[in-house]
Amino acid sequence: MSTDRWLHLDGTANTRDLGGLPTTDGGTTASGRVLRSDNLQDLSPAxxxxxxxxxxxxxxxxxxxxxxxxxxxxxxLRxxxxxxxxxxxxxxxxxxRTDVFAAELDDAELRARLPAGWGESVLPRQVGLGDEVEPPAxxxxxxYLTDSPDQVVAALRSLATGGPGATVVHCAAGKDRTGVVCALALAVAGVGHEAIVADYAMTAEVIDAIVARLAATATYAEDMARPREQHTPRAExxxxxxxxxxxxxDGPLGWLEQHGFGPDEQAALRARLRS
Structure with missing residues (x-):
């Protein structure tokens, strides 16, 4: 997988373009439409x-x-x-569960109202019933697909209808939650499984920088103390x-259809992601 899709910013470690990926019909995904990233809190003015x-x-x-x-x-960017x-x-x-963007995010009183145990939901640890034999990741x-399908579909709808400029989808590290949403989006665009896997695994190239960024924050520092290999995404x-x-x-498109993201919306997302 070519690494020239990286966007080198001062304030992120894992930002790249979903353009330039091969599709199964011989095409490519379009550049400048959808970016994937780790969190955007530290962006510089540049x-x-x-x-x-x-x-x-x-x-x-x-x-x-x-x-x-x-x-x-x-x-x-806010x-x-x-x-x-x-x-x-x-x-x-x-x-x-209020609309967080309707609140003042720097309001100390609001932060003080965070419920006990909120930190347990910061990073992805939930386990689907019947999947105990599978690896934790x-x-x-x-x-995400079984517990938060409406949110996954809403994210894909945003990618399909966003614009007219570029959209960036991100979480904290830009590998887990972002990885699953981007995998589904790329599947809709006609990117084959192995190219989706390769895009996901690219994050391993910058995992040290990601961990360093998150470890410097009170929000993520405790979790970042785990061994490096537990943070590194693997192709498998x-x-x-x-x-x-x-x-x-019956595949990503089957999951989407069963959860209300039908042919018309898939066509819109495909058009947005294709050259």
Missing amino acids: DVRTLVAELGLTEVVDLRTTAEILMEGRGP EVPSVTHRHLGLLPERGL VRSYLG TMRRVLELVDQRW
Whole structure:
């Protein structure tokens, strides 16, 4: 997989374009339409100019929990009027299910109201029933599809209808929650399983930088103390997830159809992602 899709920003470690990937019919995905990233809290003024003025960013799809956003505070893109933000958390929330973007994210009193145990929902640890034999990451990714299907579909709808400029979808590290949403989007675009797996595994190239970024924050520091190998994405993880999606739902498109993302919406997403 070519690595020239990386977008080197001062304030992120894992931002890249979903363009340039091969499709099974001989085409490629379009550049400058959808980006995937780790969190955007630390973007520099130069980064904001690159994203908004140069790449034409108009939408952010944030897959983090309410607690994560409240603890991390407003990122600089929240101050750009031309950029729409959509909060579609994929992990179970422990209370406080209000629209986080309707609140003042730097409000200390609001942060103090976070429920006990909120940190347990920051990173992906849920286990789908009947999947106990699968590796933890596989169980977590299947959990997004079984426990948060409406949020997954809403994220894909945002990608399909976003624009006219680019959309960036992100979570904290840009590998787990973002990885599953991007895998489904690429499948709709006609990208084959192995190219989806290769895109997912690219995050391993920058995992040290990702861990360093997150370890420097109070929100994620404790979790980042785990061994490096527990954070590193492996190709076999996404390959197994896609295999199980094929078995259980007749593939990613089958999962989408069964959860209300039908042919018309799939066509719109495909058109947005294709050259």
